[in-house]
Structures are given as structure tokens and as C-alpha cells.
Amino acid sequence: MASAKGKQLDRKKMLGDPILVMVILLIAAFLLLFVVYPLLTVTTQSFSRSETEMIAAVKEDGEWLSAAAGKAQGEAAEPFLALGRAAGDFHKMYNRYRRNNAEEVISTRAALKAALQAADGAKTAAFAASLESAGETVTEEEIAARVARLKENEGQLGRTAFSLDAYATLFARGSFQRAVRNTLLLGFITGIIATLIGFVFAYVDMYTKTRFSPMFRVISVLPIVSPPFVLSLSAIMLFGKRGLITRQLLGILDANINGLHGIVLVQVLTFFPVCYLMLKGLLLNIDPSLEESARDMGASRWKVFTTVTLPLLLPGIGNAFLVTFIEAVADFANPQMIGGDYRTLAEMVYNEYALQGDPRVPAAMSVVMLLITIVLFTLEKYWLERKSVATLSGKASRPRQPIGDKSVVIPLVTFCLLISVFVIGMYALIPLGAMFRQWGRKFDLVPTHFQKVFDRGLQPFWDSMRLSLIAAFITSFMSMIIAYLVVKRKFFGRAVIEFVTMFAMAVPGTVLGIALLRGYITGIFNSGHLVLAGTGTILVIAFVVRSLPVGTRSGVAALRQIDKSIEESAYDMGADSGKVFTSVTLPLIKDSFLSGLVTTFARSITATSAVIFLISPAFKLITPQIMTVVDRGEYSEACAWATMLMIIVYGSIALMNVLLSFFGTSRRQQRIEKKQLKEGRA
Amino acid sequence: MKKILALLVAVMMLGIAAFAQAEDIDWRALEGGELMVYGGSDEPHVAAVCKAFEEKTGIKTSYIRLSGNDCFTRIKEERDNPQADVWYGGTWDPYIAAANEGLLYAFEDCKGVANYRSEQYGVGYPYWVGIYSGWIGFICDGEELEARGIPVPTSWEDLTKPEYKNLLVMANPGATGTGVMVTSILFQIFGEEKALEMIAAMDKNVTTYVKTGSGTSHQVALGEAAVGVGFLHNGLDYKVNQGYDNFVLSAPSEGTGYEVGGAAVIEGCKHLDEAKLFIEFALTPECQEIGQTVGSLQFLTVNGAKDPEAAQELVDMGIKLINYDSQWTGANKNMLIEKWNSAISNDKIQTE
Incomplete structure (x- = not known):
């Protein structure tokens, strides 16, 4: 046994x-x-050849051959007339049923193949001759070239033929090269700032004793539910040309929030909470005894932070940075709304599709974006992970003694307070904006925008x-x-x-x-x-x-x-x-x-x-609805939708928390932890 | 007297023609059928039209509202298994592109097209029909301009003047068809060389190039710019429906271009007959007049339909329309974008 x-x-x-x-x-x-x-x-x-071009060429060649055959005399033109017609039929069916296995495509394709065989090289000379006798000046080579192109296109349509055309087009564009640089820079800046702020929040929450802690917790969760576009709108309202702060408070006439600084502002506010949550989870798992023993051996708080806490957290911080970097790179709504002339890849992909050009170009852009991520991810994997340390044998054995030292707490808490006030300001503008008669101009409060939301149905x-x-x-x-x-x-x-x-x-x-x-x-x-x-x-x-x-x-x-x-x-x-x-x-x-x-x-x-x-x-x-409303520029109504969305999400989160606290051990544990904390203080 | 009589007769004949057309169609023939619509115009507009169609024909009509460009992308990706039958509303660029790609059904026996006011609305026939029309112009924040002591611009030439520095917003041709269209209008009026000079001069005034067509009027509404180059009915929408009494509309004296809003049957769709009926409906005065009841203020395209009263303001402005060539714009889109790119400052800095 x-x-x-x-x-x-x-x-x-x-x-x-x-x-x-x-x-x-x-x-x-x-x-x-x-x-x-x-x-x-x-x-x-x-990486494929453009089907649109190929099928257009089939049509063109078919029409050319039909036209030429129409002018020629005698039997010599027959196979080419048939070929032209077959090409036309195939074009029509192929356009209608892109699925290559549709019956109509298969049968017209077979007919085209047969016609191509029937119009083989030997007959071109006779066709050219009959054209000449009809007074047309079309050379044998021209006909042969048309037939050859038809043959090639017929062979490749629907099958993947390799081509780098899309990439050639893309890399020849100055605007694309700039967008790549812009995107990387944006990811970098947003990543660093958001990770930093997220870390400070996590540290304050876990390590210090402050009565603001619960408030920070609520506030930093706020931006997680950032409905598309509205934060950008808030930023415009505060810092735009007619912005509450820029114009009303500071009297600046020509402020411009559109651009890199605008995107960074909004993205940092959107993404720092994710860093906060990630790092908080990690700090929670660090056994305080590690730090305490360092303190006992005479290390200063700063020394402990740099030699114990930080190294333990480094992989986590790397993760947070990476996540934010990638999120910032993939973010579409904010650069679209507030990016101004600062073009980024994610937004460019969408707008490239919207221009109805060659769809391979935005596809190639996406592949470039994928490559950027792969590189980043590899870097992280082989560089950061080597430094990763398993810190504990289970959950922290007892809660941490919070830092009470004023010289540490006051600056950190002040920093978090400032950020919190800012976040609150930005978010307060959303329900307020939903109630203003006209956002930015007429500030009397009316319920009409909410009424519209209800009118459209829930x-x-x-x-x-x-x-x-x-x-x-x-x-x-x-x-x-x-x-x-x-x-x-x-x-x-x-x-x-x-x-x-x-x-x-x-x-x-x-x-x-x-x-x-x-x-x-x-x-x-x-x-x-x-x-x-x-x-x-x-x-x-x-x-x-x-x-x-x-x-x-x-x-x-x-x-x-x-x-x-x-x-x-x-x-x-x-x-x-x-x-x-x-x-x-x-x-x-x-x-x-x-x-x-x-x-x-x-x-x-x-x-x-x-x-x-x-x-x-x-x-x-909900979100396509918000897009629709934003499309029309009804920003107050967009805010009403966003407010409803926020209420619902927070309601759901609260409900989920209540429900989930009945599963597992969290409640009991919390009680135990509280008790321990009391005892520790005593 | 004779003139009045002639006019009366003409009106009567038109009325009869419209009446006859409507009589030709048996609206209840497909009762109980189903129809799926991708709506490219404003949501209330699409919703109201679908509801009216359902009531008139007994065909169960559902819709999704997407931007015109998203409609195109979806229809293109879905061409092997079309999910929708009709594409209704939105500007013509994506319709032209879709017709070229074989995504639209050739509705050759459409009866409604006989009733167009002007043949310019039939440019896309038989692949798509024109259901409304709008004009490019200047959407201005009158209060802001007055406060700065600058006049409302009345010509393309005005936009190149340094006094509009940091006040102008235009659409980016590298991101939206409206931007391509404005560039094309300048090319068609002034010729390439002069147009590029003007674009470079306007560039010095532009605060932002937006990425959507309606974005220019949004920027003016938000106060980010004082002059936007875009579709006048967008500005009118703000002014009339949303209470932006600071909006002043004007049009360039050198002339301007127009758009035609489209509607089309999707190639390979599952409910072809119902879809055809919907297009016929879209070309009735009855359907076209629905738009103005829900805030869509474009000009209509068929005889017998009454233009929105608010749009009279644009007519009174005496706007000069050029013979805008949309086909040329479509064929030269990439050229226009590249030339535009090289004319604006970003690239100048880079190549110098």
C-alpha cells in the first residue's frame, strides 16, 4: 500500500x-x-497577397479579352471570348461567395480553368492575326501577358500566397514610424508613473497607520471601472481650452490638453489602481518578521525598504510595470479622444480599418504590436524572473506592526491624499456632467440626460x-x-x-x-x-x-x-x-x-x-451605446450612461464581496486578524 | 397666371407620380418576414425608421447602430455569412468602397430611384441609393470669436490667416473620410499646388486634427476650438437640438463639397425581398421625413419630401456647391493622404 x-x-x-x-x-x-x-x-x-487586387485583375483581364475578342474576326477569337466570359463569371461568383467551397465558386473556377487550357499559347498567334486583319493593333505578347496573369491569379486566389506588400506599405509611411515611437514612449511613461503611484498606495495601505486607509482603498478602486471616453472628457473639461482649471482658475486662453500629456494623465489615473491591487496582494504576503529582523539588527527604515522589501517586490513591480505598459499600448479610447496629433498604434489600427483601404495594412500593424509585446514579455521573463524570490511559507504568521513614524507617514499620506482628491475631482465631473444642461457652458442642473437613458431602455x-x-x-x-x-x-x-x-x-x-x-x-x-x-x-x-x-x-x-x-x-x-x-x-x-x-x-x-x-x-x-452617444457629441448623455454604469458596477462589486465573504474563511480570518492586531497594540 | 398654372400642373404631376409609385408597391406582401439592419446614422433615426417600416409592412425589423465605418468593416468581414440584410444611413465613402468590393447587392429594379430630386443622389446606383445629403462648411463658436474680436470665416482663404492661430480644428485624412473629403475639395477648387500651400498655412492655425468626421463640431462644442471644418448639419444639430446658441454656421465663398447618405442591400443577405422593400421604403417621402422628427437635419433626396425647417438656414446662406467628384476622391485617396501628410508640419520637421 x-x-x-x-x-x-x-x-x-x-x-x-x-x-x-x-x-x-x-x-x-x-x-x-x-x-x-x-x-x-x-x-x-x-502576409498574404491582396485578394481584392487579384480579383480586380481577373475582372479587368476578362473584360479586356472579351472586348478584344469582340473586335476580332473568325474562329480564332472564340476561345478568348469564352475565356473572357469565364473570367467574368468567376469574378462575379467569387465576389459573392468568398467561401472557396461554395458550389458556384467551384464550378465557375473549373470553367475558367478549362477556358484557360483551351486558350493555350498556340492559339494566341492566330488570335493576334485575326485582330490584325480586323484593323486592331494588339500584339501577341499583350494577349499572352493577359492570359498568363489570369492563370496566375486564378491559381492563387483563395489560397494563401505569401507577400510582404502590406509591410512594405506600412514601413514606408513616416506616420507609422512615428506612431511606433509614440506608442513605446507612451507605454514607458504611463507604465512608470502608474507603477509608482500604485506602489505608494499599496505601501501606505499595508505599512502605515492612517485613518485615510479605507478612503484610499475605495478611491483607488474607482478608476478600475473607467467607462470609455468619459475620463478623457473630464480631462478636457478641467484642462481644455475652456477648462475649469485652465481658463476659469488660471486664466490661460490657449491651453491644449490634446496630446501626449493628456493621454498620460488619463491613462495613469485609469491604470494605477491595477498596479495598486497587484502590489497590495504581494505586500500582504510578505512576512513582517523578515523586515523586523532587519530592523532589530539595526538597519534604518530606508535600509530595510531598499534591501529587504524592495528586492522582494521587484518581480511584482516589474509585472505591474509590464501590465501597465502593455495596457497603455493597447488602449484605444483615450488616444482616440484626447490624443490630438499624437498618433498611437492602437488608435491607428482602428482608424486604418475605418478608412476602408487595404485591410492587410491594419493587420500588419497589429502584428507589429504583437511583436512589441513578445519582446517585452521575453525581457521580463528572462531578466526579472531570475531575481524572483519565494518569500514565505504560507501566509504571514501575524499582522504587521504599522509604521507610525511621522516623517515617513506624513509625506506618503499627503501624496496619496493629493492623488485621491484629483481622482475624486475627475470622477465627480461624470455625474455632475450628466446633470449639467450643457457640459462646459450651462451649468444649471437638469434630469433630462438621465431621462434619455431611461427612454432608450435598460x-x-x-x-x-x-x-x-x-x-x-x-x-x-x-x-x-x-x-x-x-x-x-x-x-x-x-x-x-x-x-x-x-x-x-x-x-x-x-x-x-x-x-x-x-x-x-x-x-x-x-x-x-x-x-x-x-x-x-x-x-x-x-x-x-x-x-x-x-x-x-x-x-x-x-x-x-x-x-x-x-x-x-x-x-x-x-x-x-x-x-x-x-x-x-x-x-x-x-x-x-x-x-x-x-x-x-x-x-x-x-x-x-x-x-x-x-x-x-x-x-x-452599454459600451456601444456610449460610443453611439459620444459619436453624436452628446457628452452630457454619455456621462449619464457612464454614471449608471458606475453605479451598477459598484453595486455588483459590493454584492459580490458580500456573497463571497460567506464562502471560504475570510470573515473568520479577518476577525482573528483584528483580534491579533488589538493584542499586538496592547 | 400661366406660370402659376404651369407650376400647379407640375406639382400635381409630381404628386401623382409619387402617388403612383407608392401604389406600385404592395407593402404588406411580405408580412411576417424578418429583417436585420445595420444602421449608420444616428441611433434615434435608425430606430424610428425601423419601427415605421415594421408597422407599415408587418416585417419584424431589428437593428444594430454602428458608425458608418464600423458597418463597412463588419459587412466586409461577414461577407461569407452576412448577418444583416440592409445597411441604412451614414456617409457615402464606405458605401462607395463597399460597392467596389462587391459587398453590395445590385438592386437594378428599384422603383424609388425614379423619384430623385437630382441625379447626383444616384451616383451609387444600383449598389446603393442616396437618402439624404449634407454640405461641408465652417462650424464656429460665435461667442469665442467675438470675445477675441475675430470675424467668422467665410472663405477657405480666411482659414489660412494667422488670426485663427490655435482656433481651428480639422479632420485628419489619415484617420477619417471627412478629412480626405476636405482635402479633395481643396484640390478640386484650387488645384494641387495652391491647395497644398493652403493646407500648410491652415496647419499653422490648427490646434488638433481629429480622427472622426463629426469630431470637428464636437471640439467646437467642447470649446477646444472656435472654428471647425465639417458637416454643417452636425453643427446644426448642436445648435437646434442641443441648445448650443453660441454656434454660428458659415460656408466658404469659393464653394464647397457635399456628401450623400446611403442605404443598400447587402450582397448574399438572408432576406433579399424584405431588404429590397426596405430600400423602397427609404426612398419614400414618408420615410425620409422621419429623420427630422428625431433630430436628423440633413437635406432629403426625393420629390415630395419636405426638408427639415431648420435646414432652411443653410439654404438661406446661399451656399455655393462645387461639382464635387466623389469618384475621383475615392480613386485618389492614398495620394491625397500622402500629399496632406507631407504638407503639414510634422513631416516638414522630420525631412528638413
């Missing part, structure tokens, strides 16, 4: 665990279907909430499992799973939306199976794919802090991997899981650019 158990354990380590294998396969399947495959369709498109709210909630649960579970697999398990393809999960974050919403639509409009690989376009399922999938990276990131960061030995001891006691995950690992990372749930819900309900290509009348979502 004992020896059998020993063997079981070995097999487990060698990946013989059936639950594990099944979970890995499921996750891999999901990622393959909904991340790799759709993105692959976009990538192949960017179905979008219901649909958005339902789908986002489903997505949030799926995402949270999946991201925890992926994080667990990535950190705690060694198996073939582990790095690939981690990589692919992260990919989705860098994909601009527009590209993800189009990729999913393109991949599933006629089923997977045009097979007619899994025709998901127009369903609620595809919306949920888009939400999950969009927020999976964030959840996984924070899960990974949290799990890295847990020493392997805890789980190993559970294995030793005979638990299988499912049991270990649910009863040891999961409770340890519960905070991270909860914050993941809230974040993914908020991310889903505010997702904008991806869903535009996936909504159907059966599911009306």
Missing part, C-alpha cells in the same frame, strides 16, 4: 495526474481556439451585466488555474501557455473583435462548425480573452510568493492535485482571486472596441 502511494506520487510529478492532464488540455484548447487561431487569421492576412445594462458576470467567473477560475500551472508545475508547453495568455492583452480590442468575427463567421476554418458570430457566447469569449492576462498576471505574482514546500507537504499527505489546488493553493491566493474577479468583471463591462464587431440585436451592451 505504502509503496503504491509512493509510485503514485512519482507519477504525479511526471505528469501522470489525470486531472492535471485534462485541465492542461482544456486550457490549451481554449487558448488555441480563441486566441491563437483568430490571431493567426489576422497574421496570415497581413436592456443594455441587463445584458452587459449578465455576460460580464459569466465572463468574470470563467476568467477568474481560468486565470488562477493557468497561474498555478505556470508557477507550480513543470510540463511540456508551459511557457507557450503563459505566452499565449499574455498575447491577448497586447491585441487592440479592434483587432481581437475583427479576428474573432473573421475566425467564426463561417465556423472554424470555414468548416460550418462553431459558427459563433452573432451569439452571446462569442461576446463572453471576447471578454474572457481580454481580461485573462490581467487575472493570470496577478495570480502568477501571488503564487510566486508561496513556497513549494507547503503544497508538497499536502501531496505527501496523499492529496491529489485537485485537492491541493482547492484546499491549499486557492485559499492562499484568495485575495488575489477576489481582486481578479472584480477586475475582470469591470474590464468586461467596459470593453469597447472589441465588442463593436460582435454585438447583435439579441445582446445590446
Whole structure:
């Protein structure tokens, strides 16, 4: 019996665990279907020859041959007349049914092939001769060239022919090169500032004694639900040419908020809370005894911070920076609204599609964006991760003695207070803006804008909430499992799973939306199976794919802090991997899981650019409604929608917290912690 | 007297013609059918038209409202399995592009097109029909200009004057069709060389190039600019429907271009007959007059339809329309964007 158990354990380590294998396969399947495959369709498109050009050439050549044959005399023109007609038929059918397996395409294509064979080289001379006798000056070479081009295009249409045309077009553009530089710079600046602010908030929350703590907590969660466009609007209202601060307060006539500084301002406010939550989870897991022993040995607070706390946090800080960098790069709404002449890639991809030019060009732009992420991600993986340290053997054994030192607390708290006031100011403008008669001009309060929201019906709210909630649960579970697999398990393809999960974050919403639509409009690989376009399922999938990276990131960061030995001891006691995950690992990372749930819900309900290509009348979502209203420039109504959205999200979050506190041990634990804290003080 | 009589007869004949047309169509023939619409114009407009169509025909009509460009992208990506039957509303650029790509059904026996006021609305026929029309002009913040002591601009030439520095907002041709259109209008009026000179001079005044067509009037509404170059009915919408009494509209004396709003049946759609009926409906005065009841103030395209009263203001301005060549614009889009790019300062700094 004992020896059998020993063997079981070995097999487990060698990946013989059936639950594990099944979970890995499921996750891999999901990622393959909904991340790799759709993105692959976009990538192949960017590297392919332009179908539009090819099919246009088929039409042109067909018409040319028909016209020429019409002028020629005698039988010699017959095969070319037939060829011209066949090319015309094929063009018509191909344009109508892009699916290459449509019957009409197949039959007209076969007819074109036959016609091409019938009009072989030997007959060109006779055709040219008959044209000449009819008084037309068309050379044999010209005809041959037309036929050859037809043949080539017929052969390549619908099959992927490799071409770098799109990239050549792209890199020849000065505006594109500038956008790449702009995007990187933006990601860098936003990343650094947001991580810094997020860190200070986390540090103040976890390490210092201040009565503002609960307030900071609430405020820093505020921007997570940042409905599209409205923060940019607030920024314009405060700092624009007619801005409350710039014009009314400072008397500046020609202030301009549009541009890099505007985007950074809004993005930092949007993204620093994510850093805060990520870092808070980490600080929570640092055992205070590590720092206290350093203090006991005579190190100053600053010394402890730089030699103990910071090194422990470095991987987490790196993660936070990376997440923010990528988010800033992929952000569409803010650069679109407030970017001015500062063009960024994510916005450029959307607007490039909107210009109805060659669709391969925006596809190529997306591939460039993907490459940027891959490089960043690799850097992080091989540079930061080497420095990562497992800090503890479980949760902190007892709560931390908060820092009371005024010289530390006062500046930090003041900093957080200033940021908080600013955040509150920006957000207060949203409900206020919804009540002003005319935002920016007439400041009397009226309920008409809210009335309009109710007039349009509340179905979008219901649909958005339902789908986002489903997505949030799926995402949270999946991201925890992926994080667990990535950190705690060694198996073939582990790095690939981690990589692919992260990919989705860098994909601009527009590209993800189009990729999913393109991949599933006629089923997977045009097979007619899994025709998901127009369903609620595809919306949920888009939400999950969009927020999976964030959840996984924070899960990974949290799990890295847990020493392997805890789980190993559970294995030793005979638990299988499912049991270990649910009863040891999961409770340890519960905070991270909860914050993941809230974040993914908020991310889903505010997702904008991806869903535009996936909504159907059966599911009306809030964000496309806001887009519609913003499109028309009814900013006050947009604020009313955003206010409703915020109320609903915070309501849901509160509800979720209440519900979730009944699961697991958090309440009891909190009580114990409180008690301990009291005792510690005493 | 004779003149009045002639006029009366003409009006009567028109009335009869319109009446006859409406009689030709059996609106209830497809009762119980279904129809799916992608709406590119304002949401209340799309909603009201779909509702009226449903009531008139008994066809169950559902819709999604997207921006015109998003409609195009979706229809293009969905061409193997079209989800919608009709594309209704929105400016013509995406319709022209969609027709060129074979995404639109050639509705050759459309009866409604016989009733156009002017043949310019039929440029896209048989692939798409013109359901409204709008003009490019200047949307100005009168209060702001007055406060600064600057006159409301009345010509393209005015926009090049240094007094408008930091007050002008235009659309970026590298991001929106409206920007391409304005560039094309300048090319068509002044010729390439002069147009590029003017674009460079205006560039010194431009505070921001926005990325959507309606963005120019939004910027004026938000106070970010005092003069926006865009569609006048957007400005009119602000002025009439949203109470922006500071808005002043003007048009360039050298002439300006126009847009035509489209509607089309989507190639390969699932409910072809219902879709055709919808297009016929879109060309009735009854349907076209719905727009003004929900705040859409463009000019209408068929005889017998009454233009919105508010739009009379634009007519009274005596706007000079050029014979704007949309086909040329479409064919030269990339050239226009590149030339524009090289004319504005960003690139000048880079190449110097």
C-alpha cells in the first residue's frame, strides 16, 4: 500500500495526474481556439497577397479579352471570348461567395480553368492575326501577358500566397514610424508613473497607520471601472481650452490638453489602481518578521525598504510595470479622444480599418504590436524572473506592526491624499456632467440626460451585466488555474501557455473583435462548425480573452510568493492535485482571486472596441451605446450612461464581496486578524 | 397666371407620380418576414425608421447602430455569412468602397430611384441609393470669436490667416473620410499646388486634427476650438437640438463639397425581398421625413419630401456647391493622404 502511494506520487510529478492532464488540455484548447487561431487569421492576412487586387485583375483581364475578342474576326477569337466570359463569371461568383467551397465558386473556377487550357499559347498567334486583319493593333505578347496573369491569379486566389506588400506599405509611411515611437514612449511613461503611484498606495495601505486607509482603498478602486471616453472628457473639461482649471482658475486662453500629456494623465489615473491591487496582494504576503529582523539588527527604515522589501517586490513591480505598459499600448479610447496629433498604434489600427483601404495594412500593424509585446514579455521573463524570490511559507504568521513614524507617514499620506482628491475631482465631473444642461457652458442642473437613458431602455445594462458576470467567473477560475500551472508545475508547453495568455492583452480590442468575427463567421476554418458570430457566447469569449492576462498576471505574482514546500507537504499527505489546488493553493491566493474577479468583471463591462464587431440585436451592451452617444457629441448623455454604469458596477462589486465573504474563511480570518492586531497594540 | 398654372400642373404631376409609385408597391406582401439592419446614422433615426417600416409592412425589423465605418468593416468581414440584410444611413465613402468590393447587392429594379430630386443622389446606383445629403462648411463658436474680436470665416482663404492661430480644428485624412473629403475639395477648387500651400498655412492655425468626421463640431462644442471644418448639419444639430446658441454656421465663398447618405442591400443577405422593400421604403417621402422628427437635419433626396425647417438656414446662406467628384476622391485617396501628410508640419520637421 505504502509503496503504491509512493509510485503514485512519482507519477504525479511526471505528469501522470489525470486531472492535471485534462485541465492542461482544456486550457490549451481554449487558448488555441480563441486566441491563437483568430490571431493567426489576422497574421496570415497581413502576409498574404491582396485578394481584392487579384480579383480586380481577373475582372479587368476578362473584360479586356472579351472586348478584344469582340473586335476580332473568325474562329480564332472564340476561345478568348469564352475565356473572357469565364473570367467574368468567376469574378462575379467569387465576389459573392468568398467561401472557396461554395458550389458556384467551384464550378465557375473549373470553367475558367478549362477556358484557360483551351486558350493555350498556340492559339494566341492566330488570335493576334485575326485582330490584325480586323484593323486592331494588339500584339501577341499583350494577349499572352493577359492570359498568363489570369492563370496566375486564378491559381492563387483563395489560397494563401505569401507577400510582404502590406509591410512594405506600412514601413514606408513616416506616420507609422512615428506612431511606433509614440506608442513605446507612451507605454514607458504611463507604465512608470502608474507603477509608482500604485506602489505608494499599496505601501501606505499595508505599512502605515492612517485613518485615510479605507478612503484610499475605495478611491483607488474607482478608476478600475473607467467607462470609455468619459475620463478623457473630464480631462478636457478641467484642462481644455475652456477648462475649469485652465481658463476659469488660471486664466490661460490657449491651453491644449490634446496630446501626449493628456493621454498620460488619463491613462495613469485609469491604470494605477491595477498596479495598486497587484502590489497590495504581494505586500500582504510578505512576512513582517523578515523586515523586523532587519530592523532589530539595526538597519534604518530606508535600509530595510531598499534591501529587504524592495528586492522582494521587484518581480511584482516589474509585472505591474509590464501590465501597465502593455495596457497603455493597447488602449484605444483615450488616444482616440484626447490624443490630438499624437498618433498611437492602437488608435491607428482602428482608424486604418475605418478608412476602408487595404485591410492587410491594419493587420500588419497589429502584428507589429504583437511583436512589441513578445519582446517585452521575453525581457521580463528572462531578466526579472531570475531575481524572483519565494518569500514565505504560507501566509504571514501575524499582522504587521504599522509604521507610525511621522516623517515617513506624513509625506506618503499627503501624496496619496493629493492623488485621491484629483481622482475624486475627475470622477465627480461624470455625474455632475450628466446633470449639467450643457457640459462646459450651462451649468444649471437638469434630469433630462438621465431621462434619455431611461427612454432608450435598460436592456443594455441587463445584458452587459449578465455576460460580464459569466465572463468574470470563467476568467477568474481560468486565470488562477493557468497561474498555478505556470508557477507550480513543470510540463511540456508551459511557457507557450503563459505566452499565449499574455498575447491577448497586447491585441487592440479592434483587432481581437475583427479576428474573432473573421475566425467564426463561417465556423472554424470555414468548416460550418462553431459558427459563433452573432451569439452571446462569442461576446463572453471576447471578454474572457481580454481580461485573462490581467487575472493570470496577478495570480502568477501571488503564487510566486508561496513556497513549494507547503503544497508538497499536502501531496505527501496523499492529496491529489485537485485537492491541493482547492484546499491549499486557492485559499492562499484568495485575495488575489477576489481582486481578479472584480477586475475582470469591470474590464468586461467596459470593453469597447472589441465588442463593436460582435454585438447583435439579441445582446445590446452599454459600451456601444456610449460610443453611439459620444459619436453624436452628446457628452452630457454619455456621462449619464457612464454614471449608471458606475453605479451598477459598484453595486455588483459590493454584492459580490458580500456573497463571497460567506464562502471560504475570510470573515473568520479577518476577525482573528483584528483580534491579533488589538493584542499586538496592547 | 400661366406660370402659376404651369407650376400647379407640375406639382400635381409630381404628386401623382409619387402617388403612383407608392401604389406600385404592395407593402404588406411580405408580412411576417424578418429583417436585420445595420444602421449608420444616428441611433434615434435608425430606430424610428425601423419601427415605421415594421408597422407599415408587418416585417419584424431589428437593428444594430454602428458608425458608418464600423458597418463597412463588419459587412466586409461577414461577407461569407452576412448577418444583416440592409445597411441604412451614414456617409457615402464606405458605401462607395463597399460597392467596389462587391459587398453590395445590385438592386437594378428599384422603383424609388425614379423619384430623385437630382441625379447626383444616384451616383451609387444600383449598389446603393442616396437618402439624404449634407454640405461641408465652417462650424464656429460665435461667442469665442467675438470675445477675441475675430470675424467668422467665410472663405477657405480666411482659414489660412494667422488670426485663427490655435482656433481651428480639422479632420485628419489619415484617420477619417471627412478629412480626405476636405482635402479633395481643396484640390478640386484650387488645384494641387495652391491647395497644398493652403493646407500648410491652415496647419499653422490648427490646434488638433481629429480622427472622426463629426469630431470637428464636437471640439467646437467642447470649446477646444472656435472654428471647425465639417458637416454643417452636425453643427446644426448642436445648435437646434442641443441648445448650443453660441454656434454660428458659415460656408466658404469659393464653394464647397457635399456628401450623400446611403442605404443598400447587402450582397448574399438572408432576406433579399424584405431588404429590397426596405430600400423602397427609404426612398419614400414618408420615410425620409422621419429623420427630422428625431433630430436628423440633413437635406432629403426625393420629390415630395419636405426638408427639415431648420435646414432652411443653410439654404438661406446661399451656399455655393462645387461639382464635387466623389469618384475621383475615392480613386485618389492614398495620394491625397500622402500629399496632406507631407504638407503639414510634422513631416516638414522630420525631412528638413
